[in-house]
Amino acid sequence: MLSTNIRFMKSTAMRIKILSIILLLFFSGITSQAYFQYPKNVSSDRAALMDLYEATGGEHWDNNSGWGEGEPSNEWYGIKTNGQGRVIRVDLWKNNLKGQLPESVGNLDKVTYLNVKNNKLTGEIPSSIGDMASLEWLVLQGYNSQTKPLRFKEPPEDIYHSYHRGKRLANTNDFHGTIPSSIGDLSNLKRLEIAQGPNIVGPIPSEIGQLSNLEGLYLSWNDFSGTTLPSSLGNLTNLRHLMIASAGLEGELPSSLENLTKLTVIHFGGSDPRNYLTGEIPDFSQFTELRVVIMSKNNLTGTYPSYWNNGNFTYLRTIGFAWNDLTGTLHGFDNLPYITSFLMSGNNLTGDIDALTTVPARIQIISIGWNNLSGDFPQNGWPDFYQLKTTFFSANSLTGDIPCSFWQKLDNPKLNIAKFGGNNFNDVCSSGAKAMSGEGSIDLGL
Numbered sequence: 001m002l003s004t005n006i007r008f009m010k011s012t013a014m015r016i017k018i019l020s021i022i023l024l025l026f027f028s029g030i031t032s033q034a035y036f037q038y039p040k041n042v043s044s045d046r047a048a049l050m051d052l053y054e055a056t057g058g059e060h061w062d063n064n065s066g067w068g069e070g071e072p073s074n075e076w077y078g079i080k081t082n083g084q085g086r087v088i089r090v091d092l093w094k095n096n097l098k099g100q101l102p103e104s105v106g107n108l109d110k111v112t113y114l115n116v117k118n119n120k121l122t123g124e125i126p127s128s129i130g131d132m133a134s135l136e137w138l139v140l141q142g143y144n145s146q147t148k149p150l151r152f153k154e155p156p157e158d159i160y161h162s163y164h165r166g167k168r169l170a171n172t173n174d175f176h177g178t179i180p181s182s183i184g185d186l187s188n189l190k191r192l193e194i195a196q197g198p199n200i201v202g203p204i205p206s207e208i209g210q211l212s213n214l215e216g217l218y219l220s221w222n223d224f225s226g227t228t229l230p231s232s233l234g235n236l237t238n239l240r241h242l243m244i245a246s247a248g249l250e251g252e253l254p255s256s257l258e259n260l261t262k263l264t265v266i267h268f269g270g271s272d273p274r275n276y277l278t279g280e281i282p283d284f285s286q287f288t289e290l291r292v293v294i295m296s297k298n299n300l301t302g303t304y305p306s307y308w309n310n311g312n313f314t315y316l317r318t319i320g321f322a323w324n325d326l327t328g329t330l331h332g333f334d335n336l337p338y339i340t341s342f343l344m345s346g347n348n349l350t351g352d353i354d355a356l357t358t359v360p361a362r363i364q365i366i367s368i369g370w371n372n373l374s375g376d377f378p379q380n381g382w383p384d385f386y387q388l389k390t391t392f393f394s395a396n397s398l399t400g401d402i403p404c405s406f407w408q409k410l411d412n413p414k415l416n417i418a419k420f421g422g423n424n425f426n427d428v429c430s431s432g433a434k435a436m437s438g439e440g441s442i443d444l445g446l
Helices: 002-036 042-055 103-107 127-131 181-185 206-210 231-235 255-259 354-358 404-410 430-434
Strands: 079-081 087-091 098-100 113-115 120-124 137-141 174-178 191-194 216-218 241-243 250-252 265-267 276-280 292-294 299-301 318-320 341-343 365-367 374-376 390-392 397-401 417-419 424-427
Touching (some): 103 127, 127 181, 137 174, 181 206, 206 231, 231 255, 404 430
Parallel strands (some): 087 113, 113 137, 120 174, 137 191, 191 216, 241 265, 265 292, 276 299, 292 318, 318 341, 341 365, 365 390, 374 397, 390 417, 397 424
């Protein structure tokens, strides 16, 4: 009996010893992990900022006042801190940064706004940027206007305002490689601008669809050639601006885009490089907040929508589906009081052009050339255009006469291009056409 108790006691002692070792190893692991993943603080913010300073030639920045003096504060140029001294804003737009963003930038986990646009940064976008958990605005690269630089410093705060996609290579940063998938970890992000990057390649990471709070996505003029739009874009139901123009995209427009009913701007158009999106236009009939829709110079097929003039799109300013392969007829414009640009050249539209007489006098561009439109030219009903800049009626099968009264209504100080050649008109009232003054050299193409 005694020996049995002794064996039992030894066995129990051994179990306790083994359990103690296991617990020791477990808690040692936690301690070790905590050591390497310590909570971020003012010191780690300072270290990350000084890494950025050293990696991007801080001594030669246009403005480096305050940098390196004590802890980060509002006295450091472009930096804002909160009541606890944590960095919450880094705005180094147009400050002559040269070099690469360091991986340690990801330690700035309280920063809500990061803008390094209009500098001379290179290299890959660090994947650690996905650790900046508080980010709401991330502006890395994009259009830089020489005439109105402040206007294009960042996407608009007011999401009902449009945003210019820019001109090719109108940037100074030159990031390369793919957009890191870790972008999808920025759950608070509202604006994301990584554009104008000829060395930023596809595919667009599907993880971008995790950004449930995103309101503005600006990826135009990158090189996504050979890749398609991720269907996960349809998860971004708070999105207002979707701009991926001139990026070499291929494949069909995902049907999931029909979920994005809050959009005010859609821009998949552009040229040199262009996109090559195929398939039919998604059903945008519920997108009643739209101000701008541009899908010109793709390979879209199917019927051009007739619902734009149904009275639910009264704020729509730009309709652009030029140079696709769309069929259908022209709708009216009497329910589109703010339309300024109608771009439908280079399709297979048929029918007459009578509906064009309902365009508002404020319109700036009417482009319906290179279609299969026919019928007699409307003799009356045209508005007194006062800011029409460009109009293309060329290369259709229009017949009848262009009345002299039309040229009188068309003429205005801003008119620059007006082309009507390649039709089957009988009389074009040449004297009235030649009497127009316009802005300069008007090319009628007649």
